[in-house]
Amino acid sequence: MTATQWDQILKLLHLRAKDLLNKAHPEYQRLIAGKDWDEEGWLNILVRHPYLIKSPIAIFRNQAILCKTPTDILKLY
Secondary structure (H helix, E strand, O other): OOHHHHHHHHHHHOOOHHHHEOOOOHHHHHHOOOOOOOHHHHHHHHHHOHHHEOOOEEEEOOEEEEOOOHHHHHHHO
């Protein structure tokens, strides 16, 4: 996915890029933690390291949700 696509998804979710990331993941700790990132930097992290996202994202029509539990997907209806 591109940075533009991630930006659009983040707007649908009403979240920031860093809110999507699993901060306990060793790669997050090694590559990202403790550094100062601007908005473009956070978007590039999502592009290059999508495996760091903590939960699946469901998108339906013009809505999106971060599915922390399996039943969260029902919120799209």
